Amino acid sequence: MPEPRVLPTAADGRPRGPEAVELLFALMDRMREDFGAVAADFDLTPQQAVTLHQLTDEGRPMRELAAVLRCDASNITGIGDRLEAAGLVERRTSSTDRRVKALVPTEAGRRVRDDLGARVAELPPIAALSPDEQQTLVGLMRKMVAPPQPRAARP
Amino acid sequence: MPEPRVLPTAADGRPRGPEAVELLFALMDRMREDFGAVAADFDLTPQQAVTLHQLTDEGRPMRELAAVLRCDASNITGIGDRLEAAGLVERRTSSTDRRVKALVPTEAGRRVRDDLGARVAELPPIAALSPDEQQTLVGLMRKMVAPPQPRAARP
DNA sequence: TATTGTTATACTCTATAACTATA
DNA sequence: TATAGTTATAGAGTATAACAATA
Numbered sequence: 001m002p003e004p005r006v007l008p009t010a011a012d013g014r015p016r017g018p019e020a021v022e023l024l025f026a027l028m029d030r031m032r033e034d035f036g037a038v039a040a041d042f043d044l045t046p047q048q049a050v051t052l053h054q055l056t057d058e059g060r061p062m063r064e065l066a067a068v069l070r071c072d073a074s075n076i077t078g079i080g081d082r083l084e085a086a087g088l089v090e091r092r093t094s095s096t097d098r099r100v101k102a103l104v105p106t107e108a109g110r111r112v113r114d115d116l117g118a119r120v121a122e123l124p125p126i127a128a129l130s131p132d133e134q135q136t137l138v139g140l141m142r143k144m145v146a147p148p149q150p151r152a153a154r155p
Numbered sequence: 156m157p158e159p160r161v162l163p164t165a166a167d168g169r170p171r172g173p174e175a176v177e178l179l180f181a182l183m184d185r186m187r188e189d190f191g192a193v194a195a196d197f198d199l200t201p202q203q204a205v206t207l208h209q210l211t212d213e214g215r216p217m218r219e220l221a222a223v224l225r226c227d228a229s230n231i232t233g234i235g236d237r238l239e240a241a242g243l244v245e246r247r248t249s250s251t252d253r254r255v256k257a258l259v260p261t262e263a264g265r266r267v268r269d270d271l272g273a274r275v276a277e278l279p280p281i282a283a284l285s286p287d288e289q290q291t292l293v294g295l296m297r298k299m300v301a302p303p304q305p306r307a308a309r310p
Numbered sequence: 311t312a313t314t315g316t317t318a319t320a321c322t323c324t325a326t327a328a329c330t331a332t333a
Numbered sequence: 334t335a336t337a338g339t340t341a342t343a344g345a346g347t348a349t350a351a352c353a354a355t356a
């Protein structure tokens with residue numbers, strides 16, 4: 001039973017940046033695997049599931065989705081194609097700017113999105129924590145996901 | 156500036172499984188992007204960087220790497236090929252079982268691996284936390300990454 | 311001119327299945 | 334037989350560059 005290569009733990013309680021990174025990677029691998037299994041249950045790839053998960057009932061412009069998913073806009077075309085082929089989304093041209101198209105979830109799409117969300121919320125890594133611990137985790141992650149660079153105004 | 160779709164926050168302080176999942180996904184996207192940028196600085200793809208990062212100086216059997224990286228063993232062949240072409244690893248056949256080959260980092264590989272590790276440990280998401288917070292995060296993640304299923308012995 | 315979505319291209323990752331060489 | 338690594342294959346994600354339609 002192989003284990004990830006993890007740097008030695010500090011016995012002094014000092015900052016553990018490297019260790020935190022190792023664990024974060026291990027956690028990401030774990031979530032990727034667990035989430036992928038749930039997505040597969042809905043006949044979706046992980047990215048298709050993530051994209052569907054990001055759709056509000058009103059739909060979202062494809063450009064906006066690319067920004068949220070942090071990928072090039074051209075990728076959304078293909079992902080949208082496949083979600084559309086699966087009958088989970090429709091493309092709707094904006095009435096105010098005919099250049100923009102929104103990916104709008106169909107009724108089936110909304111159902112899958114919600115069912116998938118419920119399943120994901122019960123995944124082991126999250127469920128392994130007590131309510132208090134989940135609360136603590138949420139607080140820490142909020143700080144971590146914050147702005148890339150505070151862009152301090154130092155004139 | 157689009158934002159991820161995040162479920163409403165509880166005002167009652169009760170378990171926030173869904174919210175924790177949303178933030179975890181956002182964090183994963185963020186880390187994927189940041190880590191990818193660092194890997195690119197070393198002319199590596201994210202997976203190549205992760206693989207190199209998992210190598211000890213003695214090298215690791217390819218099968219073991221597949222288990223650690225949670226992917227099919229056949230993928231390691233290609234990743235190993237590319238790392239080898241870049242002069243960062245060598246294949247070494249085991250002296251005790253000639254079926255197994257280990258991916259062993261070259262001197263250049265060890266240098267890149269270490270430099271890359273140092274860069275990653277300083278990524279913004281981690282650096283955004285204080286030493287105490289990092290310590291707390293490590294504790295939480297240890298529980299989360301634990302065994303897939305405790306596999307309780309209930310005869 | 312600038313922006314949105316699309317297309318074309320090339321590369322990587324991914325799993326599956328069949329193969330080889332060992333054990 | 335069983336296992337480690339390989340090869341072949343197919344599908345999906347990714348970025349880059351160029352394009353049409355629209356603003």
